[in-house]
Amino acid sequence: MSEKQSIIATLQPFIQEAWNKSGFENPTSIQKQAIPLILQGKDVIAESPTGTGKTLSYLLPLLHKIDPNKKSVQAVILAPSQELVMQILGEFQKWSEGSGIRGASFIGGANLKRQLEKLKKNPHVVIGTPGRTFELIKQKKLKMHEVKMVVLDEGDQLLIPEHADTVKNIIKTTLSDRQIALFSATLASKTEEAAKDLANDPEVIRVKKDETIGSSNVEHIYFVSEQRDKIKLLEKAARLKGIKALVFVKDIGNLQVLAEKLHYKELQAEKLHSEMNKIERQKALKNFRTGESNLLLATVVAARGLDIKGITHVIHFDFPKDLNQYVHRSGRTGRFGESGTVISFVTDREERELKKFAKELKIPVHKKVFYKGAITDDHAKKEMKS
Template identity: 70%
Template sequence: MTENQKIIKELKPFIGQVWEKAGFHSPTTIQSYAIPAIVENKDVIAQSPTGTGKTLAYLLPVLNKIDPEKKSVQAVILASSQELVMQILNEMQKWSEGSGIRGASFIGGANVKRQLEKLKKHPQIVIGTPGRVLELIKQKKLKMHEVKTVVLDEGDQLLVPEHIENIKQIVKSTLSERQVVLFSATLPEQVIHIANELTKEAEVIKVEKDETIKADTVNHIYFLSEQRDKIKLIEKISRLEKVKALVFVKDIGNLTVLAEKLQFKQINVSTLHSDMNKMDRQKSIREFRDGKTPMLIATDVAARGLDIEAITHVVHHDFPKDINQYVHRSGRTGRFGASGTVISLVTEREERELKKFAKELGFSAEIKRFHGEEIVDPKQTFSKKR
């Protein structure tokens, strides 16, 4: 047994059982660093690329600490979007099987009465959006006096002006001997600065590239196109064989126009943006996840934390505003070493920007074109059939 495998063996037996059932072999790099640190009650500030197993890196040691005999809340996990909250809850339920540990989700916009009913069932782990969690604390419905661990998932999205005060108040409402853990795919300087204020002598873990996951399974390609012609390329991508494509657009206006044009051409797509109600968002994600639609068109805000298995292509319809956004978006495909393709639809100006990103991130972006319904190299020639 390797040192890495021992990390899981040393956790409670129910975790090891689910690990074996899931068919996992060794922990990923972020898991092998973070799990022991969190088990030892250290505060942690961790950065690792999207798709490297960050959720389990904090979830397994948090579950390991929970006393299922106690009826009080012992850990709070905060996330910036409803979708991410629900995904964390699903993972928590999967990994706590047979342990007697209960979790509950609390999100803005949901029925408050129903959420209070959840608290009556005495969850030991609370997973929620900052606004709603703080609201329940202020109403004295959510008691924080036994909370030992606070987790900030996608920390760079939580430590922003709209959430920061709520986060600080939530952390302050817990035990003075609390543990604060922050995870993110990117950690800008200002986020590290705020994270240091919330933590005590935190162990900073930075994984630039996970060597346990073969990253060379993701291809980065691009098509040169005028802005107005990008829709034709999206149309062709939607018709690729066995495609499951997540398409990123910069705002709701662009998304609506693109979706309407595709639907007019009888192309069935799902959409995801922050102005949609909860039911419509869930329906969109479900239809895309189940393969009823080959393409999900989303804004960056709505797609944060979205974890859908087997996404074959991530498409940058609107070019990312910076390198961090490129990393976040692109990490939705090729998760845990699966293969995937990242497609950028770029104008000449954006092509220069993409090449800069590629150089900085250490990959090569290859230009392609369509020949009929196939993606080919631009110089590839085809003989005419007689």
């Protein structure tokens, strides 16, 4: 019996059917470890890189456990951003098809009256941002006494000071026999400790690299430049044929300035940051997804958990603060065996740091230059000139 059959065959027929339709072969490392534990009712704290199939690691066993004949909310999934909530809802709808299991999303900034209407339809699964979810609980509109499972997706973001108390308060409204599952791409020790306080004797899973996704077809390259000249490199990158790039920028102020400069040069770039409202964010993502614009400038927080198909390049405009962040950002391209390119724009000092990262990750990283609008090796350009 293959790995696929052994884990997936233990799940409800509608899930097996959806798996077969999805074209997935074997479950990924995180799915192989997490699904059986969640099915056994254990609390789980899991770290696994971006793009390794974390959502299905909790969604499949969660769906398996729901009783569609009951009218009560049986599971709550919390996520730090509106985009991630909507993304999880999309996956939920795909994988619950034909099961009779109802789900609903609740996000801050959305019309409260319309959200109350959703609750009247008795969803079995609630997917929400912490603030809005807790607001509905306090108003006694969302009843938690039959909730058997609480999932914290991108758990390290949910347990930062801004959200931690709200998340703890939500968990306190459930009965003590409920199950907790926390998933994150990066799991700092303080997050792990905070999660252990909320959970009951949890199993900790750490997947550092996922072999099941196949050898990564991602090329890591870099360009050296003064900080103030990085914008010129970004303009050249924006003109590359067929590029669809996620560009990481450190802070919102810098991001706004970059977007304006690119627009001035008539280059299509969308922006994504935490101060934008829901409508602006949705529009930016839609334009990027459909290819109307080929660059999405984002801060790290705004891009958490985003799953956008077909990102060809990840560009570190501002250098990542540590190795973890480099890995996490870079994981947005070359997903599930597709090829991709990670570009770092670095100053001389950052170049040394990048080489250190490459050594630790055991990956080659190559210095490049732009020559006549194309990316080429540094030495090749010199040869052409001579």
